[in-house]
Amino acid sequence: MKIIRNANLHAPEPLGLRDIVVCSGKIAAIHQCGVTTGGLECDEYDAGGDIVCPGFVDNHAHVLGGGGGLGFSSRAPELQASQLIKAGITSVIGMLGFDATSKNMAALVSKTKALREDGVSAYCLTGATLEHPVPTLTGMIRTDIAFVDEIIGVGEISISELGYGYDSFGAGAQYVAEAAVAGLLAGRLSRKAGYLCLQVPPYLSQVLKPMFQVVEKTGIPITHFIPSHVNQTDGYMEDAAEWGRRGGWVDIGANYSPENNYARATLPSEAYRRLLEAGVGADRILISSDGNGAPPKEEKGENKPRVANYMPMRNLHRALCRIMDEGIAELPQALAAVTSNVARATGLTQKGRLAPGCDADLLVLDRNLGIRSVFAMGQAAMIDGELRRRGMFDRILLDELS
Ligand SMILES: [Zn+2]
Numbered sequence: 001m002k003i004i005r006n007a008n009l010h011a012p013e014p015l016g017l018r019d020i021v022v023c024s025g026k027i028a029a030i031h032q033c034g035v036t037t038g039g040l041e042c043d044e045y046d047a048g049g050d051i052v053c054p055g056f057v058d059n060h061a062h063v064l065g066g067g068g069g070l071g072f073s074s075r076a077p078e079l080q081a082s083q084l085i086k087a088g089i090t091s092v093i094g095m096l097g098f099d100a101t102s103k104n105m106a107a108l109v110s111k112t113k114a115l116r117e118d119g120v121s122a123y124c125l126t127g128a129t130l131e132h133p134v135p136t137l138t139g140m141i142r143t144d145i146a147f148v149d150e151i152i153g154v155g156e157i158s159i160s161e162l163g164y165g166y167d168s169f170g171a172g173a174q175y176v177a178e179a180a181v182a183g184l185l186a187g188r189l190s191r192k193a194g195y196l197c198l199q200v201p202p203y204l205s206q207v208l209k210p211m212f213q214v215v216e217k218t219g220i221p222i223t224h225f226i227p228s229h230v231n232q233t234d235g236y237m238e239d240a241a242e243w244g245r246r247g248g249w250v251d252i253g254a255n256y257s258p259e260n261n262y263a264r265a266t267l268p269s270e271a272y273r274r275l276l277e278a279g280v281g282a283d284r285i286l287i288s289s290d291g292n293g294a295p296p297k298e299e300k301g302e303n304k305p306r307v308a309n310y311m312p313m314r315n316l317h318r319a320l321c322r323i324m325d326e327g328i329a330e331l332p333q334a335l336a337a338v339t340s341n342v343a344r345a346t347g348l349t350q351k352g353r354l355a356p357g358c359d360a361d362l363l364v365l366d367r368n369l370g371i372r373s374v375f376a377m378g379q380a381a382m383i384d385g386e387l388r389r390r391g392m393f394d395r396i397l398l399d400e401l402s
Helices: 081-086 105-117 141-147 171-190 209-218 234-245 268-277 315-325 331-336 340-346
Strands: 002-010 014-023 026-031 043-046 051-054 056-061 089-094 121-126 151-158 195-199 225-227 250-253 285-288 362-365 371-376 379-383
Touching (some): 043 379, 051 331, 056 315, 056 340, 081 089, 081 371, 081 379, 089 105, 089 371, 171 195, 171 209, 209 234, 234 250, 234 268, 268 315, 285 315, 315 331, 331 340
Parallel strands (some): 056 089, 121 151, 151 195, 195 225, 250 285
Antiparallel strands (some): 014 026, 362 371, 371 379
């Protein structure tokens, strides 16, 4: 058992000063301050009135390492548990992404299991960005989601059957619809969301338009899809605003910004503001890192980019801080974009909220929203900036990647 005392609780809705009782990795109770242990042996942590919020739920990360578009040396290394903990991410959803040639679903599921052993709540999606049909572990999307505990959905899949850089002839949208239905049916069987994470070719004319047709023609719920990094271009932002107004999730990529070599992207905080102004409900907006990915850097005035653009996990937290620094939202609303909204979109009902019965994934934030301490499944993962949990190979990780 553990008691976290004097927490300025943001669940993410503000609940005032509270003591949080944790038992067997779950939140057992939330009390007025001054709760007594009745003689039970109990670890105590005093938050001293600091903000305590749910651990971040990152719905898009390349846990095996993304990249590979610039030679074998551009394949990013595997993500380490400490990178997640330091970034305040206590739940992560991994996916293969671009390179499903040198990496596969067996490796992804193995890595997901490894992160769980290291104390982080990890999940993954079946599939890859550029292949139609997508690679799977068991041979089918349905059986992957139905029978593999770690796999909770499908993605990221490009709408275009021709891949990332090309508009679809139309067969791509058809395939995405079929993959989405496979996820939907398997998800019902296994009580998972079975949702589909979408990748769209952002620089071409169609952007999300084929997906409006998919939703209209098939009746698949719009909330079954998560269009990823919608702030990549203005055209994508426009379509995403319409998608969000219709009740769909819109996912802002924390690493897509002019400050991170994406000249045509909108700064995540600015994207958040623009989506709100365009009439998208704050409860529809998600932010993810696309972290540990390493797409080719977009170089100005050059056709052939030569350097990988590494995407740090920490920029998820930075995007949140930026929204707050710029006064775009109140803290509970901004927090929802990296906690409760994400948990709802991905069907992780135990995550993203601090309430009795939920998993005890908590962050303690200082006055400037710096991440002071992290608890993952009730275990101390970082205390006052000092890591308490590491993966087996974390000690040899280069600092600049964290
Ligand atoms: Zn990605």
